[in-house]
Amino acid sequence: xxxxxxxxxxxxxxxxxxxxxxxxxxxxxxxxxxxxxxxxxxxxxxxxxxxxxxxxxxxxxxxxxxxxxxxxxxxxxxxxxxxxxxxxxxxxxxxxxxxxxxxxxxxxxxxxxxxxxxxxxxxxxxxxxxxxxxxxxxxxxxxxxxxxxxxxxxxxxxxxxxxxxxxxxxxxxxxxxxxxxxxxxxxxxxxxxxxxxxxxxxxxxxxxxxxxxxxxxxxxxxxxxxxxxxxxxxxxxxxxxxxxxxxxxxxxxxxxxxxxxxxxxxxxxxxxxxxxxxxxxxxxxxxxxxxxxxxxxxxxxxxxxxxxxxxxxxxxxxxxxxxxxxxxxxxxxxxxxxxxxxxxxxxxxxxxxxxxxxxxxxxxxxxxxxxxxxxxxxxxxxxxxxxxxxxxxxxxxxxxxxxxxxxxxxxxxxxxxxxxxxxxxxxxxxxxxxxxxxxxxxxxxxxxxxxxxxxxxxxxxxxxxxxxxxxxxxxxxxxxxxxxxxxxxxxxxxxxxxxxxxxxxxxxxxxxxxxxxxxxxxxxxxxxxx
Amino acid sequence: xxxxxxxxxxxxxxxxxxxxxxxxxxxxxxxxxxxxxxxxxxxxxxxxxxxxxxxxxxxxxxxxxxxxxxxxxxxxxxxxxxxxxxxxxxxxxxxxxxxxxxxxxxxxxxxxxxxxxxxxxxxxxxxxxxxxxxxxxxxxxxxxxxxxxxxxxxxxxxxxxxxxxxxxxxxxxxxxxxxxxxxxxxxxxxxxxxxxxxxxxxxxxxxxxxxxxxxxxxxxxxxxxxxxxxxxxxxxxxxxxxxxxxxxxxxxxxxxxxxxxxxxxxxxxxxxxxxxxxxxxxxxxxxxxxxxxxxxxxxxxxxxxxxxxxxxxxxxxxxxxxxxxxxxxxxxxxxxxxxxxxxxxxxxxxxxxxxxxxxxxxxxxxxxxxxxxxxxxxxxxxxxxxxxxxxxxxxxxx
Numbered sequence: 052x053x054x055x056x057x058x059x060x061x062x063x064x065x066x067x068x069x070x071x072x073x074x075x076x077x078x079x080x081x082x083x084x085x086x087x088x089x090x091x092x093x094x095x096x097x098x099x100x101x102x103x104x105x106x107x108x109x110x111x112x113x114x115x116x117x118x119x120x121x122x123x124x125x126x127x128x129x130x131x132x133x134x135x136x137x138x139x140x141x142x143x144x145x146x147x148x149x150x151x152x153x154x155x156x157x158x159x160x161x162x163x164x165x166x167x168x169x170x171x172x173x174x175x176x177x178x179x180x181x182x183x184x185x186x187x188x189x190x191x192x193x194x195x196x197x198x199x200x201x202x203x204x205x206x207x208x209x210x211x212x213x214x215x216x217x218x219x220x221x222x223x224x225x226x227x228x229x230x231x232x233x234x235x236x237x238x239x240x241x242x243x244x245x246x247x248x249x250x251x252x253x254x255x256x257x258x259x260x261x262x263x264x265x266x267x268x269x270x271x272x273x274x275x276x277x278x279x280x281x282x283x284x285x286x287x288x289x290x291x292x293x294x295x296x297x298x299x300x301x302x303x304x305x306x307x308x309x310x311x312x313x314x315x316x317x318x319x320x321x322x323x324x325x326x327x328x329x330x331x332x333x334x335x336x337x338x339x340x341x342x343x344x345x346x347x348x349x350x351x352x353x354x355x356x357x358x359x360x361x362x363x364x365x366x367x368x369x370x371x372x373x374x375x376x377x378x379x380x381x382x383x384x385x386x387x388x389x390x391x392x393x394x395x396x397x398x399x400x401x402x403x404x405x406x407x408x409x410x411x412x413x414x415x416x417x418x419x420x421x422x423x424x425x426x427x428x429x430x431x432x433x434x435x436x437x438x439x440x441x442x443x444x445x446x447x448x449x450x451x452x453x454x455x456x457x458x459x460x461x462x463x464x465x466x467x468x469x470x471x472x473x474x475x476x477x478x479x480x481x482x483x484x485x486x487x488x489x490x491x492x493x494x495x496x497x498x499x500x501x502x503x504x505x506x507x508x509x510x511x512x513x514x515x516x517x518x519x520x521x522x523x524x525x526x527x528x529x530x531x532x533x534x535x536x537x538x539x540x541x542x543x544x545x546x547x548x549x550x551x552x553x554x555x556x557x558x559x560x561x562x563x564x565x566x567x568x569x570x571x572x573x574x575x576x577x578x579x580x581x
Numbered sequence: 582x583x584x585x586x587x588x589x590x591x592x593x594x595x596x597x598x599x600x601x602x603x604x605x606x607x608x609x610x611x612x613x614x615x616x617x618x619x620x621x622x623x624x625x626x627x628x629x630x631x632x633x634x635x636x637x638x639x640x641x642x643x644x645x646x647x648x649x650x651x652x653x654x655x656x657x658x659x660x661x662x663x664x665x666x667x668x669x670x671x672x673x674x675x676x677x678x679x680x681x682x683x684x685x686x687x688x689x690x691x692x693x694x695x696x697x698x699x700x701x702x703x704x705x706x707x708x709x710x711x712x713x714x715x716x717x718x719x720x721x722x723x724x725x726x727x728x729x730x731x732x733x734x735x736x737x738x739x740x741x742x743x744x745x746x747x748x749x750x751x752x753x754x755x756x757x758x759x760x761x762x763x764x765x766x767x768x769x770x771x772x773x774x775x776x777x778x779x780x781x782x783x784x785x786x787x788x789x790x791x792x793x794x795x796x797x798x799x800x801x802x803x804x805x806x807x808x809x810x811x812x813x814x815x816x817x818x819x820x821x822x823x824x825x826x827x828x829x830x831x832x833x834x835x836x837x838x839x840x841x842x843x844x845x846x847x848x849x850x851x852x853x854x855x856x857x858x859x860x861x862x863x864x865x866x867x868x869x870x871x872x873x874x875x876x877x878x879x880x881x882x883x884x885x886x887x888x889x890x891x892x893x894x895x896x897x898x899x900x901x902x903x904x905x906x907x908x909x910x911x912x913x914x915x916x917x918x919x920x921x922x923x924x925x926x927x928x929x930x931x932x933x934x935x936x937x938x939x940x941x942x943x944x945x946x947x948x949x950x951x952x953x954x955x956x957x958x959x960x961x962x963x964x965x966x967x968x969x970x971x972x973x974x975x976x977x978x979x
Binding site: 152156157159160167168170171172174175178182185220400402 | 583585586605607608701702703704705707719830831833835
């Protein structure tokens with residue numbers, strides 16, 4: 052018999068919701084996760100859209116998943132394996148290619164072919180970025196203090212921030228200030244001269260934002276991606292066994308083992324408010340579930356504007372959330388293949404297919420792709436980040452065949468005339484024909500494909516605007532601005548109601564930090580004591 | 582494609598390298614040693630002639646009206662005084678006076694210089710060349726290099742070179758021919774022994790190797806890997822980047838960086854040279870205030886160390902090669918520094934180390950203790966601060 056009374060309810064079974072549930076269960080609380088779909092994971096899922104072929108449908112790589120979460124929740128015991136993704140290769144328009152490996156010497160030699168100066172700058176750049184990432188990474192694990200508050204907790208938090216700045220060298224501090232305000236394009240122009248190198252690097256600055264590499268603020272996003280960490284090694288991207296769905300399954304398994312209950316096919320309609328407090332949720336099917344704490348891992352728009360009646364929230368918060376940017380800018384094309392695409396520019400080197408391949412020949416190429424999106428069209432020549440999951444984890448496709456994941460930017464959510472089947476088909480076709488220019492055999496190798504537009508991300512994963520980060524990683528939407536000023540500490544004006552998704556600090560990516568930090572704040576508040 | 586580079590000598594060295602203990606050096610593969618034990622290779626350096634492939638050294642040709650100005654701005658020595666045919670050993674610093682790298686500058690003609698370094702420096706040189714009329718070309722891959730070291734090296738070279746090298750003085754170079762192939766020969770090396778370095782076009786590498794090996798056969802020539810060279814350079818008091826000091830451009834934190842003074846390179850810092858050079862202000866300041874650290878030599882008291890092993894029932898267990906591990910150095914029970922490379926010296930019959938000690942413990946004659954591990958237990962062997970180099974044969978400069 053299922054009970055209707057819990058210590059905590061978590062709305063949404065994405066990776067953050069599951070992390071929050073696991074932490075609360077681990078602290079001995081009685082927890083239920085309510086997931087709208089038939090599977091958990093949210094945007095962190097793997098599905099066999101074509102039988103035998105596992106598509107890592109939305110998110111596809113991982114680097115930011117917090118190591119403390121992996122340790123605390125014993126995720127390896129629950130099947131988590133993060134496999135290395137050791138290289139990135141960029142086929143170039145002139146028929147050459149540019150590769151970067153996880154080996155320093157090989158990468159240096161390779162970049163040297165294109166520019167001896169860039170080969171050296173690459174080293175220095177990596178060190179400067181790693182130093183800055185190291186300096187500001189502790190921010191990811193702390194609760195943003197409110198700079199306008201005199202509460203000792205906030206003052207102490209500001210002090211800690213000050214200390215981080217104090218410990219940075221003057222040079223790094225200026226570098227950081229510059230990085231906060233620059234465009235990825237301008238920053239990379241200062242370092243490098245090889246177009247393919249700059250194009251590929253700049254892509255990290257625009258992923259998940261509705262900005263181009265020449266838009267100010269994108270340099271910071273680039274650093275954000277530099278903070279990825281696996282085994283304590285900075286900037287190591289990986290592919291999770293079984294696709295990103297493997298991560299969600301591991302967290303769900305850990306949460307269940309810790310005593311959490313996970314209900315799928317359970318759509319929350321509204322948060323029940325009594326005497327200015329969140330006391331439970333009403334489901335679409337009419338059921339009501341009660342708890343002392345309600346955590347929403349949905350995006351801020353859903354959390355504040357859809358699940359709660361506006362009369363329960365202050366006007367200024369509502370206004371802030373209404374202007375919170377969640378413009379989806381990217382899509383996915385997942386492909387089942389009878390053979391690997393053969394990139395004509397690439398040497399015969401299977402190792403390259405175990406890493407990422409990127410269509411990003413120059414910053415201008417990506418900026419032009421953005422130009423299309425700015426005016427409501429998907430990019431005619433998009434930036435595409437490809438991986439071949441079956442080359443990394445052989446269990447992703449039947450022997451002898453392959454799956455391929457293509458992250459595509461730009462595809463605006465607000466496409467002229469709205470998304471429909473014809474536009475989705477045209478978008479998929481654009482992606483295939485773009486890849487075809489570099490790998491002519493791709494079309495004959497296709498067994499089947501799945502095209503995902505931002506609208507589909509919204510419809511399937513439930514993320515407003517289809518923004519993969521639950522809100523763009525813009526400087527004015529990070530840290531104490533995320534999701535709104537004064538409400539960056541996971542709490543809401545509604546007592547007992549918390550934000551635990553990627554729209555909370557420190558933001559999106561398969562990081563799990565918002566879920567973990569929110570759960571810890573809930574435990575601090577000790578809602579069930581009263 | 583996924584391979585480290587081979588040097589132009591690989592066709593020979595790969596067949597000679599018995600232990601297959603390839604080491605990485607600046608993106609190349611080089612032999613760690615050619616024989617299964619290091620003894621003969623070490624003694625080739627000290628008693629006969631050692632042929633060492635040092636092609637991976639980074640090499641730059643710097644030419645043009647302002648070539649000297651550029652180098653003078655970058656390195657700490659006075660390039661204005663470098664004569665044609667002369668070679669300088671020097672370090673170069675960042676603006677805080679901390680070492681970025683070290684190497685040699687050779688003046689090839691009126692306005693052409695060759696710089697060798699351990700790390701890539703093209704970017705650093707270019708950044709300092711703004712507004713100067715100078716061309717910088719990296720020639721690492723185009724120029725093969727052999728270090729030919731040992732007391733018999735001159736004898737052997739004279740047998741094969743068109744012009745005798747007898748007159749070639751220490752840290753001078755000459756254009757020459759070996760078996761009709763043009764080469765540059767410099768009286769330089771990394772062993773502290775009599776020795777030469779031979780610079781040739783990559784395509785000429787194999788014939789030069791063969792000619793030398795043949796001519797040296799009766800004089801005890803041996804191909805020698807970098808492990809034996811490592812032992813010799815410690816005896817010679819020569820340090821190695823990323824082992825004995827961290828380049829300022831690699832360091833994560835300030836304390837990892839070293840100034841030339843701290844590395845004992847006082848003699849290479851030409852504060853009396855005219856004009857500005859990178860790091861000048863910081864170096865002037867340090868010169869005045871004194872250095873907080875200094876690299877020195879340590880000689881371990883063998884008898885006392887032997888006792889520590891004897892207590893465990895063992896004879897001394899010292900690896901027969903240079904060890905690149907950081908070992909704490911103490912006075913009383915307080916750590917006052919660390920050894921960065923330690924080595925058994927087969928010639929001196931001593932356990933020696935290059936150590937970095939804090940003021941005032943770096944004075945010659947200071948008694949300290951070096952950590953050693955005896956049968957899994959941490960012990961401390963008495964050691965004394967000594968002048969570098971540990972070994973300097975009279976024929977090194979003669």
